[in-house]
Amino acid sequence: MAKQISVFLENKAGRLSNVTRVLGDAQINIRALSIADTSDFGILRIIVSDPVKAYKILKEAGFTVSETQVIAVQIPDSPGGLASVLEHMADENLNIEYLYAFLGTTENDALVIFKVEDIEKAEAAFKKKEIKFLDENQLYRL
Amino acid sequence: MTYWDKEKECISRKLLEDLQLRRLKETVYRVYAFVPAYKEKFDAAGVKPDDINSLEDIRKLPFTIKSDLRNNYPFNLFAVPMSEVVRIHSSSGTTGKPTVVGYTRKDLDTWSELMARALTSAGADRYSVIQNAYGYGLFTGGLGVHYGAEKLGASVIPSSGGNTKRQVMLMQDFGTTVLTCTPSYALFMAEVMEEMGITPADLKLKAGIFGAEPWSEDMRTKIEDSLKIKAFDIYGLSEIIGPGVAIECDAKNGLHIAEDHFLVEIIDPITEEVLPYGTPGELVITTLTKEALPMIRYRTRDLTTLDIVPCECGRTHVRMQKVLGRSDDMVIIRGVNIFPSMVESVLLRIKGVSPYYLLVVDRKGNLDFLEVQVEVSEEIFSDEVRRLEELGALITKELESALGIAVKVRLVEPKSIARSEGKATRVIDKRKI
Missing domain, CATH: 3.30.2130.10 (VC0802-like)
Incomplete structure (x- = not known):
């Protein structure tokens, strides 16, 4: 079992780069990534080096985040x-x-x-x- | 039951009507004599002050509308010389020239009395600590509540709007018992409190008096649940006097209008015909005691219903139902009247959906489209596209059945809809008509 971090993304320019910048600045490495998208929104799914910290800092940065098994x-x-x-x-x-x-x-x-x-x-x-x-x-x- | 002024608030209808007629006649004489714009309108309608001999005779008088204030910008509707005017308030003027209102010293006394009544009706007294988070300044909300709270003898914290974390800190440190602000700001404070890890149990807050924008019963439930308080609706508009025109009592079944100072009617907004009690329509107010800026049959644009059935609280003043919406906020889409409050009610009934929403109306070709933007909170977020699409479909279905028109629901990121510290923006109309 492993923890994946899922993030809600509006279909707007710069949203994905914001998420990755927040993670990068916190020295969190992205190990795997996938995006599910619809015409209006996307869901970013990532496996990171420190999921507990990633969840916390993304939430603090104002993103809607969840942990998924x-x-x-x-x-x-x-x-x-x-x-x-x-x-x-x-x-x-x-x-x-x-x-x-x-x-x-x-x-x-x-x-x-x-x-x-x-x-x-x-x-x-x-x-x-x-x-x-x-x-x-x-x-x-x- | 505690009243601020039992004699006036529980006056018999007969005595009240006598008082109203006496004050109405006096007001009509005064505006005819001292305000050229009123004299012109009365003359054009062929009515003289002597023609007013009963309360029903008010129907002979022409209506006053917002553009009358703009056309007489800034002071031409004042019925007293500027030497008698001790305070001036003004609207923000986002949709044109601002509307300017003035007060004599007696007007300010009246206003404070009305606000003291309103605060008492919501359970406040001289032991209350009232945090007034309405904006101070040209807007009537801040100073109006402030002077009423001082008159009541409560301890007032003039925190004004904004700086929400500090608001929460003040609430906790100063032991605020009554909060006054717009309902949308109250909800935003609850959200910030939660982020700060402060629960209602850490506060002494008992009641909130919320107004300056229409809000639904579901919004009340949400505020009462999240702050663990009793939430009261207050009504007012600067053209009439400001907050304190009407206030809910413990029965929470309509807002008592201070009828010793205001004469109210409900009209059909299209035909301008006066409607009987119990019929929904536009509220029209005539001031009975205002000196600086008397208003004759002012069309408020607020849609409500009047209820004359005696209230369990003992007050005899007529009750107006919670305002359904301002006809200014109403958007007409494909012939259907939509109020933001209708959307709010639907959203608040769906579990986990936040009450932050925005209506965007646009026209593509000749067809109008309504998009409702809804924030995705952690509670409703899923890592599976299917679940979010199901949620979107559910919201769409509920909205369409409540509004009766097709709706496009757009799920947006949390906090992407601007939080308001004053009146919330609920509608963006992009149609070029």
């Missing part, structure tokens, strides 16, 4: 790696809300962040198939 799954960095994981999740009836790839990788694995409906069920399913996922400390330290 996600799983960072290690997937073999080879053709078909993601497909096998997704097939297994389908077999286990795990609903995925969204997913995005991590910027860095560990050794020979790629990292993918999953937001699932039932996080405990997902972790149990991954353990069964020996699919590796990172704990919080491993993730933030990358």
Whole structure:
């Protein structure tokens, strides 16, 4: 299980740069990032080096922020790696809300962040198939 | 039940009407004699002061409207020489020439009396600590409440508007028991308090007297819940005297109009026909005791209903319902009248939605569009697009069913809608008509 920081963004010039500047000035490193957007607004989802601090400073800077529980799954960095994981999740009836790839990788694995409906069920399913996922400390330290 | 002036506030209707007629006749004689603009209008309408022999005869007199004040800018409607005028107030004049109002010493006494009555009606007394966060200056709110609170004998903190953190600090350190400001500012203070980690339990605040802008019953609930106080509505306008024209009592079922000083009517804003009690329409006020700036049948643009049924509080003065809106704030979109207060009510009923909103009206081609901007608070924010879209759809549906027109809801970042320390801006009309 890992903490993702989610930020509400209006579709206005400069909003994303404001968020990233606030984080940068606080010496917080962004490890992974994705943006979901509609015509009116966007939701920025980030994995950062210090989620507790990031949440606090973004809130102080006036953003609408929330913490979300996600799983960072290690997937073999080879053709078909993601497909096998997704097939297994389908077999286990795990609903995925969204997913995005991590910027860095560990050794020979790629990292993918999953937001699932039932996080405990997902972790149990991954353990069964020996699919590796990172704990919080491993993730933030990358 | 505590009254400031029981004899006047609980006067029998018969005695009240006698008093009103006597004062009305006197006022009409005075304006006819001393204000050329009134004489001209009366002459044009073919009416003489002698024609006023009953309260109903007031219907023979022409109305006074805001542009009469502007056309006679600055002092030409005054009925006394400037040597008798001891105070001048003025509107901000954002929509044209400001409207200027004047007071004699007796007018200021009357005003203080009315405000002392209003404060008493809301439960304040000489032991109260009243923090007056209405703006001081040309605006009548600040000084009007101030002198009334001093007359009452309360301890007044003239904090004026702005510097919200200091307001909260004063409230805590000085043990404020009664807060006076605009309702939107009260809510903003509650928000700042929360950010500062101060809860209502840390304060001695018991009541708030809020006015100068229309606000809904749902807004009252929100303010009462977040500050843990009783919130009273106060009504007034500078053209008439300022705050204190009408005030709610504990029954919170309409605002008692100080009828010993003001004669009120409700008219159909289009046909100008006088409407019976209980029918909604535009409030029209005639001042009965004002010396410097008497007003004859002043059209307030405020829409309300009058209720003459005796009130449980014992006051006999007629009650006006909470103002639904100013016809100036009303936007007409595709033939439908929309008041910001209607939008406010809908938003406050949806859990977690903040009462900060902005109506933007625009015209594309020949069609008018209403966009309602709503702030996304942490309580309703979700990391999933679907959830936020569902929320937007819910707000849209509720607004459309309440307003009867299509609405575009735009979710915006918190604090992106300007917080007001005075009167809140609720409508931006971009139509070039």
